[in-house]
Amino acid sequence: MKPTHQGRSQSRTAKTYASEGPVSVPSLTVRLGLLSTARINGEILQAAAGSDAVEVVAVASRERPRAEAYAREHGLERAHGSYEELVADPEVDAIYNSLPNSMHIPWSFRALEAGKHVLCEKPLDRRPAEIERVFELAESRGLVFAEAFMYRHHPQTARVAELVRGGAIGRLRAVRAVFAFRLSDSANIRMRPELDGGALMDLGSYCVSGARLLAGEPERCSGEQILAETGVDAAFHGTLRFPGDVVAQFEASFLAPFAQRLEAIGEEGVIEVGAPWLQNRAGDVLLRRGEEADRVEIPTANAYGCELADFAAAVRGEDEPLLGRSDALGQAKAIDALYRAAEEGRAVTL
Ligand SMILES: NC(=O)c1ccc[n+]([C@@H]2O[C@H](COP(=O)([O-])OP(=O)(O)OC[C@H]3O[C@@H](n4cnc5c(N)ncnc54)[C@H](OP(=O)(O)O)[C@@H]3O)[C@@H](O)[C@H]2O)c1
Numbered sequence: 001m002k003p004t005h006q007g008r009s010q011s012r013t014a015k016t017y018a019s020e021g022p023v024s025v026p027s028l029t030v031r032l033g034l035l036s037t038a039r040i041n042g043e044i045l046q047a048a049a050g051s052d053a054v055e056v057v058a059v060a061s062r063e064r065p066r067a068e069a070y071a072r073e074h075g076l077e078r079a080h081g082s083y084e085e086l087v088a089d090p091e092v093d094a095i096y097n098s099l100p101n102s103m104h105i106p107w108s109f110r111a112l113e114a115g116k117h118v119l120c121e122k123p124l125d126r127r128p129a130e131i132e133r134v135f136e137l138a139e140s141r142g143l144v145f146a147e148a149f150m151y152r153h154h155p156q157t158a159r160v161a162e163l164v165r166g167g168a169i170g171r172l173r174a175v176r177a178v179f180a181f182r183l184s185d186s187a188n189i190r191m192r193p194e195l196d197g198g199a200l201m202d203l204g205s206y207c208v209s210g211a212r213l214l215a216g217e218p219e220r221c222s223g224e225q226i227l228a229e230t231g232v233d234a235a236f237h238g239t240l241r242f243p244g245d246v247v248a249q250f251e252a253s254f255l256a257p258f259a260q261r262l263e264a265i266g267e268e269g270v271i272e273v274g275a276p277w278l279q280n281r282a283g284d285v286l287l288r289r290g291e292e293a294d295r296v297e298i299p300t301a302n303a304y305g306c307e308l309a310d311f312a313a314a315v316r317g318e319d320e321p322l323l324g325r326s327d328a329l330g331q332a333k334a335i336d337a338l339y340r341a342a343e344e345g346r347a348v349t350l
Helices: 014-020 039-051 062-075 083-087 100-114 128-141 155-165 201-217 303-315 323-342
Strands: 030-035 054-060 079-080 094-097 118-122 145-148 172-180 220-227 233-242 248-255 259-266 268-272 285-289 292-295
Touching: 014 145, 014 323, 030 039, 039 054, 039 172, 039 303, 054 062, 054 083, 054 303, 062 079, 083 100, 083 172, 083 233, 083 285, 094 100, 100 118, 100 128, 100 145, 118 323, 145 303, 145 323, 155 201, 155 259, 155 268, 155 285, 172 201, 201 259, 201 323, 220 323, 233 323, 248 303
Parallel strands: 030 054, 030 094, 054 079, 094 118, 118 145, 172 248
Antiparallel strands: 172 259, 220 233, 233 248, 259 268, 268 285, 285 292
């Protein structure tokens, strides 16, 4: 049984709780509203079903009948025929923004202005100034705003970062990352320039995030892109140079069969991650040193469930979200520099 919800007055931030007094925060369920009927919602619904931290209570769609059918199918209490209606719903504490990329910031902004916490799908945006603007608003209202990079919440990711930082492969020298799948449907949001589609935004954002997690913030970026007929990058091949002479190279592609991979190469060894981004596809992690190859033990977990638990704990004021402002800003700066580098045919220094 999920704990019962105790009312809007306890819609919670650390600040609210501090000012209202209670030190021990009761276990409350965050009431989540889905902003759109996007396919990715399925993962959140499944994870929420197994969680006491979050309950999905409402959905919104541009078309009321679609919202109603979706709510019926998934057993949700309320269906809204517009996004405006959902962000104004007083029985919703937080919004899950699963809109196309170009709508992440505008609708997160509207939700925050309406007093809702927001878990927004990746990539937030490629414009650093927009990232600053939306976090300013969240912070000024004492609301949680987090980027939904679910892979960062899986214990595999933390373990790999810990091994690299702990010296398991010696001094880090290079990172290689791949994320690819075939996509030729020009109507897909990932192929639409007006929706901020593109392989770097969609798939490359994982590679950039993974490289930054292991190597810090890049100081120089370069890239090559292959454009689709729609005008978005159907493939993006990027290089990021980090302080300490670490170089990351990645491939993000809608032109190749499915592939995902992350390698951290150190002076004394290599860590190979077979399923770095979609860990429910049986992740395997190998640590190679000389002739030896050891499999690294990784606990089983649902990355989306871990993400929801992290978000809900932040909403309850128990902790900062794992992914905050500085990470989102670093992502946007790197993605923006990579696009500029590819467009201008030169390396871009950050
Ligand atoms: N973290 C992850 O694992 C993961 C995985 C996949 C996707 N994502 C991210 O989640 C977001 C959604 O991806 P998705 O593949 O789930 O998208 P999708 O199935 O295409 O859904 C996007 C939704 O946005 C709404 N929408 C509003 N304006 C639209 C427009 N002009 N064109 C198309 N749809 C529009 C539609 O909902 P209504 O018609 O109901 O209004 C649509 O269902 C993207 O930002 C993507 O990067 C994250």
